[in-house]
Amino acid sequence: MTQMYKKKLIEVAVPLEAINAASAREKSIRHGHPSTLHLWWARRPLAACRAVLFAQLVDDPSGYAGKLLDDPKIHERAEADLAFRRKAWQERKGDAHGNVPDTPEPTLEDCAADIERKRLFEIIEELVKWESSTNEEVLERARAEIRRSCGGVLPPVHDPFSGGGSIPLEAQRLGLPAFGSDLNPVAVMIGKAMIEIPPKFKDMPPIHPGIKDRSLYRNAEGLAEDVKYYGEWMRERAWERIGHLYPKVDLPKEYGGGEATVIAWIWARTVPSPDPAFADVQVPLISSFLLSSKKGKEIWIEPVADRASKTITYRVRTGGTKSELEAAALGTTAGKRQAFRCVMSGAALPYDYVRRAGKLGKMGQELIAVVAERKGGRAYIPPSQQHKDVAISAVPGWAPETELPDNPRDFKTPNYGLTTFGDLFTNRQLVALNTLCDLIAEVRGQIRIDAISLGMATDGDTLSSGGAGALAYAEALSVYFAFGISKMTDYHSTITSWHHGREIIRNAFGRQALPMTWDFTEANPFSKSTGNWGNCIEWGVKTLDQLQLAAPGRLLQQDAQTASYADGAVVSTDPPYYDNIGYADLSDYFYAWMRRSLKSTYPDLFGVLATPKSDELVATPYRHGSKDAAEAFFLDGMRRAISNMAQQSSDEFPATIYYAFKQSEIEQEGISSTGWAAFLQAVVEAGYAVVGTWPLRTEMANRMIASGTNALANSVVLVCRKKEAMAEVITRAEFTRALKRELPPAIAELQTANIAPADMPQSAIGPGMGVFSRYKAVLESDDSPMSVKAALQLINRELDEYLGGIQGEFDADTRFAITWFEQHGMAKGEYGAADNLARARGISVESVKHAGIIESAAGKVRILARDELDDSWEPVGDGHLTVWECLQHLIRKYEQDGVSHETAILLKKIDAKAEAVKDLAYCLYDISANKRKDAKEATAYNALIADWTELTRLAAAVHDTGGDRQTRLDL
Known part of the structure; x- marks a missing residue:
């Protein structure tokens, strides 16, 4: 053709x-x-x-x-x-x-x-x-x-499934006009924030009234500095309004006393005890009582159930016996069938019971520990009624009302009565997120005033209509503040949990799903630890600092089935993968908050209540x-x-x-x-x-x-x-x-x-x-x-x-070994079968034994394992050299020393058979992985080939220095 x-x-x-x-x-x-x-x-x-x-x-x-x-x-x-x-x-x-x-x-x-x-x-x-x-x-x-x-x-380069924007971003970095489109408004905003908005303000100095650190700004560095400055402006005003909801905690004497800023409040979901005698007691559902599992520094929560008063209190323990720590690691779980156990009565709490309680509105939450900042580490403190009361006092003015999807594979919370995205947040979390959303509107006005005072054009063109003046700049910064709120929601919801190994908060999206969590964390946006507002803004600042704006970019909301491309567009794209990920369902978690913050900036993009679903591929x-x-x-x-x-x-x-x-x-x-x-x-x-x-x-x-x-x-x-x-x-x-x-x-x-x-x-x-x-x-x-x-x-x-077919290229002894390995692996087989196999290849069993490949004794034959091979073996001078032993010796050396001088020397010594050795590795990988299902053996051959280029490069630098057969590596 x-x-x-x-x-x-x-x-x-x-x-x-x-x-x-x-x-x-x-x-x-x-x-x-x-x-x-x-x-x-x-x-x-x-x-x-x-x-x-x-x-x-x-x-x-x-x-x-x-x-x-x-x-x-x-x-x-x-x-x-x-x-x-x-x-x-x-x-x-x-x-x-x-x-x-x-x-x-x-x-x-x-x-x-x-x-x-x-x-x-x-x-x-x-x-x-x-x-x-x-x-x-x-x-x-x-x-x-x-x-x-x-x-x-x-x-121009066009990606019709732009998603996270990696392809358009790299096209722009390479100097190519970058275009992208996506049906999902969250994906569109990610693309706009990376490749469309920054070029509008390329090489522009910041406009904030504070002290400027330098006079020359490249790419999006000025934009980044303004995001940081006005992000701090928002933090200060948020603290003025809701700081009282995040009180400090009194440190116990063992931590030196005084006050400390809270990193996280740890809560447990609760349901009524199944025991009729304690039906009015809310008992905790806890996956683990551990707060720190570092060896020698174990800290855990001990629940104390008082049956007489029908109360449960929680105290923080340090150290403990092996059995105590093992029990703490299990929390109140009681195996897959029973799910949990009641700490008050010891009765089983099956999943069906927990689901029923959740759907009936009987699931509550209880504060079980407080984690605070202190010099030299964390301080773990028992819960106090004051901190619980402050949290409960928060009354949000708005919560996302979008229903969670009926998709049990990826969304578990609806099974337990948490059916809207708003249900995934505590009241205090909702108040904090709402406050920051409100402040975006306020800071937008302040930025516009500051920009005009610095001489920026006062035209009224919006960012979405192509503007590049003071109003558009203020709207541009608000996009990054909305992204900061998205980052906050990943750490401020009831899907987050405490990582007792690393002593930090896990984010909600550890994987592409929203699981059900039983004990969860509530982060402090005003701390210096995970989930604080400053860090959520700083992530965006550092990304903007790294952008290379070598070409214009444009991101649009379009369906890939009908999207319009630029003339002569080169296509590179990363489409959805069948049923792997439900992008639209998952992104509704962020969309609700993004819509609240940016609807006035991008009214067309955020004109609907949830992300488009029916046309998602x-x-x-x-x-x-x-x-x-x-x-x-x-x-x-x-x-x-x-x-x-x-x-x-x-x-x-x-x-x-x-x-x-x-x-x-x-x-x-x-x-x-x-x-x-x-x-x-x-x-x-x-x-x-x-x-x-x-x-x-x-x-x-x-x-x-x-x-x-x-x-x-x-x-x-x-x-x-x-x-x-x-x-x-x-x-x-x-x-x-x-x-x-x-x-x-x-x-x-x-x-x-x-x-x-x-x-x-x-x-x-x-x-x-x-x-x-x-x-x-x-x-x-x-x-x-x-x-x-x-x-x-x-x-x-x-x-x-x-x-x-590659097998036909090898020497007869190697071909015998391949077939024997395929039939028996490393196990023993009958001598008679081995004799027939060898004769068919024009050799004898003794020939293969002489080659150092097999052991033959007492009527049985088996292939020698690599660790049984002769340590003193040298290919030079071996009168019965086979491809099989060359490969096995090479793998043994590779497994011992990796990509090293010693491995390269051995490859150099078998140089004449190197290509055949590589072919045999492919052949034996196929047998090990697909026929014998021996993953360990297959891995050995795969690993060698993966590093073959580097090994041959090193081997090419090895020089033979003469009759003593010594070698040197010329680098």
Whole structure:
């Protein structure tokens, strides 16, 4: 098929390891990261978005490799590389036994293109670092490459599912006009706050009347300083109005006496005792009595039930016996079936009883402890009636009335009578949040006065109508104060709880759901600890300080199915993932407060009482009546949205679409779940051909070693081109033949790029779906169109055949070991079976034993474990060297020393068999993970491949110094 476009880098290769490592590290970045401006769920890491956009826009060197050879230095390097690659290619062809794909002979242009790709990779590897997000030199280098590939005219980027705004933000950082849209008004406001509002006031000094720290302000630094100043103005006035609701506490003598500011009041929900004798007693529901679980510093709450007076009091205990601490850790829980126990009577409190009490309005709350600030740590104090009375005295003037959704998977509180979003807050919390909302209107007026007095234009154009004068500036600042209130609600609700390990308040959204909490915290907005107003504002200030406003931006509320794009837009987007997250339901938690604060600023955006639900593209069964109806809605809507995308996007550039996996989405045979298949089906039916898939570990744990574990990539980036108008219709048999012809060389290329074995099934989908989706249709034997799920099954089968076919390349002893391992693992098997297996490969059991692979004794045979291998083994001089023992010794060294000098030396020593060793690691991963279900063994092979590039780089720096076989590492 004739290619009518220039290939972009992302269609050929990207430095996945660098992108994954930067994405992993980014999870631990807090101060200044845009994710701290406002919570959004499943937000893509900025590093991944930045790298994908760059690779999506920059030409792949294969399109201009001939011109590269005009440079004498590149020509010389290419010739040297070609000699090495041709030798390796010839050796590989000679040893293939018909099982190695028929890869074309390498050319001088191939080598030149690889040299140039390496240069582009180095730019990406620097670009994805967190420190580079504000490094103008690094960013400008990337922008220059984009301009060179785009003829000096930078195209606009559009994300029709902008969500948390990561993609438009990174487009703006790269100097590209950034556009985004979303149906959800909370997502739209997040995008406006990051890419639309700050450029309006770029490089402007602050207008507040206080002392300015400097004379030169870049990007949004002046805006940030005003947010901080007027945020403090709001705090002072809030304290004047409601400070009496947050009294200090008297410290006991063991804490030095005096008064201290409260960090948190800890409350327990209560229900009437089920025992008729104590029916008028409210008993606590507590998940844990622990306040501090730090070893040697344990502090806990002890309930004291007085049956005679029918009262329960609470005292704070320090230390205790092992049994006391174990009991404290359980709170009043009594196992899953009974839920809780009554501290007054010992009777069981089943969940059904608790639910019934909640729905009848009989659930209360009781203060059980107070946590205060003190020099050197926390002070834990028993509850006092005074503090309880002050809290109860608060009378809010307004509470959110939006009903919580009937979605038991993600929302648990309606089961217990808490049915509106307002029910999730105490009266005192509601008063504090209302006060801050009211102050936003007041501070807006003060900012306008100060701005005019400083000379800012007095035009009456609002922010939403495009204004940039004093009124618009005052409204702009109010957006960030509303975000501060959103941050407050995440720490000021009855869904928060006390983390006794870290001695801090947990926020409400520890995950993308609103659970039921039994003992909860009430934070102090005027303290210096978690949830205080100053910190909630400071998060936004630090984010604004970090913004790089290199291009204009625009965020609109639009349905992706009908959204309008800028002419020639490049599309990169992160759509909803089937039924993973109910964005609209969850964001109503913030929307109610945002609407109260910003309705006058953005009347169109906040004109409805709750976020739009009916058109949200998630497959939610409770909303659509059944699982099938939800799937049909999702598939139809996603097809429309992606069709709209294909019709309006640029022909010159590929589109990139993210898909985030849940671990449960991969079935045993590697076939994707309904969500993944439905999503791909929508992409194909919308008119796109999938030309690549790149697995990104965008949700990795914060430890870098996680890149070597046996875990699937969390996201796949689909690289899509519009399908040719004259695409053909082919049969299933023709499709299968095309797969057999095209998939093996593509998989070999992925292996060359050191794609981790765990990610190979997802990566192979790219070239496999590239074959499937370039045709108008693939017809089954009954002339019905083949589904995407059926195509994925065939692609996976070809991958299995390829990995199995690799075995033909290995020496006979290794092939014996592979088959024996597949059948027996590390367990013993009968000698007779081993003898038959060895004879079929033209060797004997004794040959395999001589190679140091197996133990054979008493009529039994087993493979030697890695820790049983000969410690003195050296590949040089081994007269019976096998690929199997090379791999096992290398993994043992890697497990002992990691990516180290010693591991690199060993890899250097087996250099002649290095590629075969890597192939065997892929093969054994497949057997371990998919056939033997041995996760520990699979992890070993996956980890080695994940670090293969770094190991080979270190091995290349190892120099042999002569006959003594000593080595040195040249760095």
